[in-house]
Amino acid sequence: MKIFRCGHCNHAIFFENYSCENCGHLSGYKDKGRKMLTFTPDSENLISDENQKAYKYCKNIEFNACNWVIKKDSPEDYCNACLLNRTIPNLSDLNNFEKWQNLEVAKHRLVYQLQKIGLAIPSKMRDINGLCFDFVAQQNNPNLMTGHANGVITILLREADSVLREQMRKQFVEPYRTLIGHLRHEVGHYFWDRLIYTDPKALEEFRTIFGDERVNYGEALQLYYKVGAPSKWETSFISKYATSHAWEDWAETWAHYLHIMDMVETAYFFGVTVKPIKKKKELKTKVTFDPYTIEDFDVIIKTCRPLSFAVNSINRAMGVPDVYPFVITEPVVVKLKFIHRLLLTKRQ
Known part of the structure; x- marks a missing residue:
């Protein structure tokens, strides 16, 4: 991951930040060009400090699940990363809420990397050969597992529980088990279909x-x-x-x-x-x-x-x-x- 900086004060900003910790300007990631834009916090509109253009946040900002921005006049409500979501958990359950936020952090980092490599990642909801994510709770369905099938990557919410994840890591005698690791592994199956099989x-x-x-x-x-x-x-x-x-x-x-x-x-x-x-x-x-x-x-x-x-x-x-x-x-x-x-x- 590259280092991002505030367009107002030049302070370093993390990829997931919603604002600059130094000057308080709002921040949002623009995937085209891989830039972190910053905006005056008390303005009614998101006018970039860098180019004075108008933007809007991805709709998932209302859940603190995405800090990506898209052009103000875009017909889309969601960013290119969130357009890949087919299923998100029931957010009325507060236990699900934080887990989904953690999954989104890992997924957005994955999308950043795939875009930098130059791989096409169309949404499966718009392209039958595309990719989508189901973030789900297993509940009482033992057949529902983390995995990939025909462009659908399923991640069980329990993987976002650090305690349960560590228990599973020990159970399976694994040296490493993380959300970003799961996502990178499962998307590998998708790209085998796209890059090898064809x-x-x-x-x-x-x-x-x-x-x-x-x-x-x-x-x-x-x-x-x-x-x-x-x-x-x-x-x-x-x-x-x-x-x-x-x-x-x-x-x-x-x-x-x-x-x-x-x-x-x-x-x-x-x-x-x-x-x-x-x-x-x-x-x-x-x-x-x-x-x-x-x-x-x-x-x-x-x-x-x-x-x-x-x-x-x-x-x-x-x-x-x-x-x-x-x-x-x-x-x-x-x-x-x-x-x-x-x-x-x-x-x-």
């Missing part, structure tokens, strides 16, 4: 690298949950779950590709340099580039490894879990490179 050449290369997706998916998952991951899985896969089926290997690797790109992009905008006192070459890096502009993925991964080690070390100093508790082996790098090359050719 491209014979990409599909052939996919099968060489990830395996044959024609293996029965249901049976493969049953086997995985029965016997677990194979021994020494970590030499070739980014996670245990990635071993269950070629589709899951793709989705897990896709999610980690997005993790890596976002981490390096953020480090770039902060000008992060890792320069240990004891000159260990493998722990040294200087983030001097936006990863979305780099064609050679080796450059990105070479930067990511010492960066993640440094950040993990800081977390351990504070007694909290690693930010990125994964080891990226060379076979995983091959998979990541495939995704990177593919996306370079598919940008809008």
Whole structure:
């Protein structure tokens, strides 16, 4: 994520901010051009400090669920991120309200990243091949699960409960479980349909690298949950779950590709340099580039490894879990490179 600044006082603003914490000017994200606009707080209209043009907030601002802005004369009431919502929870239940807000934060960050990559993400309600989100409570329906099917990404509200999420992380012996991780994984399944299935050449290369997706998916998952991951899985896969089926290997690797790109992009905008006192070459890096502009993925991964080690070390100093508790082996790098090359050719 890039660093945003107030158009009035130049103070730094977080992506989710509704106002500048320094001068009090209202703030709103404009996805076209990826800019944070600011506005005089006591004005009846949202007139941008930057360009003096008139805007309006996405309708979901009334729930403090979105700070994106659209042009004043736009016929749309919702921003491009909120247009992807097919189902939101019953907001009369206060327990649902905060969980939905947390889901929206993660979803908006996902949309920011997909837009920066240059991927089309039309709403499924307007395009049969598009994407949409169902944020729902499981209630008494055990068959309702977090997942993806035909462009519909379903996320159970319980995933937005930090306590329950941590319990599930321990139950499934996972090193990492977050809302943004879920969303990045599930959207990977959507883009497999869009980028791989419809491209014979990409599909052939996919099968060489990830395996044959024609293996029965249901049976493969049953086997995985029965016997677990194979021994020494970590030499070739980014996670245990990635071993269950070629589709899951793709989705897990896709999610980690997005993790890596976002981490390096953020480090770039902060000008992060890792320069240990004891000159260990493998722990040294200087983030001097936006990863979305780099064609050679080796450059990105070479930067990511010492960066993640440094950040993990800081977390351990504070007694909290690693930010990125994964080891990226060379076979995983091959998979990541495939995704990177593919996306370079598919940008809008």
